[in-house]
Amino acid sequence: MKLGLNLSFAIKRWLGGDAMAHIVKDELGLDIVQFTWDLVDPWWPAEKRDPIAREYAAAFRRAGITIESTFGGLASYTYNHLLGPTPELRALGKEHLKRAIDMTSEMEVRAAGMPFGSFSSADALDPSRREAIYKEAVETYVDISRYAKEKGLETLYVEPVPLATEFPSSATDALRLMKDLNAQTAIPVRLMVDWGHALFTPLFGEQADMDYWMKTCGEYIGAFHIQQSDGLLDRHWNFTRDGIITPERLAEFWKRHKLADQTYFMEIIYPFEETDEHVLADMKASVALLRQAA
Template structure:
């Protein structure tokens, strides 16, 4: 398995390139990461934002750590973005990703991504409104692929999410979006499939199955988020917890599907009240379990 580390575990804790690189490389032994926008907000004024983002990237490169992509985090996920109910909110969602692409370019990183967006409850339950907003969102995203290419990015990612009011949530939704986007996109658009999302049984039932996802849209899956889950909520637990996703299951899936180029990004979100010492100890224990299963 090719293991990488989403930096979500570290938000509000080990800030700055030097502190983060030490934790990533020396304490946890990773050389591939996914940078979360929770560390540097794309909406910050560019004159202040870009030097901070570049400092992370430069220190990571000097430490031998590759930032494979940047990705939206908890703060970004709060908003409806491209599927919001009003044109003004959808325009702000487009601007959000545009700024993130600009920041990613400043870091010298070649890929960026986030969930596509979320309908309001009223729009989600209105098929005509839902389709109209979806088509506008696809057009907006295609414009962003052109912006990404102009800024030197080579790929964009969309993360499916486990809510019926969001898009894409199901594997068939994901396939539709990938087909619609990649028919005209300026750079490839791929899926960042989170195991905990895909195995969300209350929404997907019998289709809460990673094999089903591979059969349906596997050609478009560029990378994965991995987490421990009970299949009932989007837990983002570490593998020191019991649940339905074990390191052995991840390893077996990787080998059976002959995966080579994708990365399993460990994406763990801790309560802010957890002590730094407990978080780091738990991360080390979980990483050891994952590496034993490789």
């Protein structure tokens, strides 16, 4: 398995490029990461933001760590972005992604992504409003793709989410979005499929199945987020806990589908109150379990 690390586990803990590179390379023994915007906020003023972002990137390069992509985190996920209920909110969503692309370009990273957006409760229940906002969002994203290409990016990622008020949530929604976007975008757009989202049984029922996702939209899946879950909520637990997404299940899926280029990014989110010592020990144990299964 090609194993990488979303840096969500480290927010509020190991800040700064050298400190983070030491944890990733020396403590966990990994050399592929996905940089979360929770560490550097795209909305910070560029003249102060970009030197901080570049410092992370430079430290990782010195340590032999590849940043495959940057990605929206907890903070970014709280907003409606391109599917917001008003033109003003949707415009801010566009600006948010453009600023993240600017930051990603400054880091000399060639891919960035985030969830597409979420409807308001009222719009989610109105089919005509959903469709109108969706079509506008697709046009906006195509424009963003041109901007990303100008900034040197080669790929954009969209993460499906486990809420019916968001888009895309289901595999069929994801397939529709990929076809609608890639018919027009200046650079490829791919899916960042989160196992905990895809296996969310209360929403998807029998279609909460990764083989179903591969059959439906596998040609567009560029990478995965992996974590432990019970299938009942979006847990983002580590693999040291019991659940339905075991290291063995991940390894079997990888081999059976003959995956090679995609990365399994561990996206583990701890309570902020947890001690740094526990988080680091737990991450080490989980990496060992995944390597043993592979």
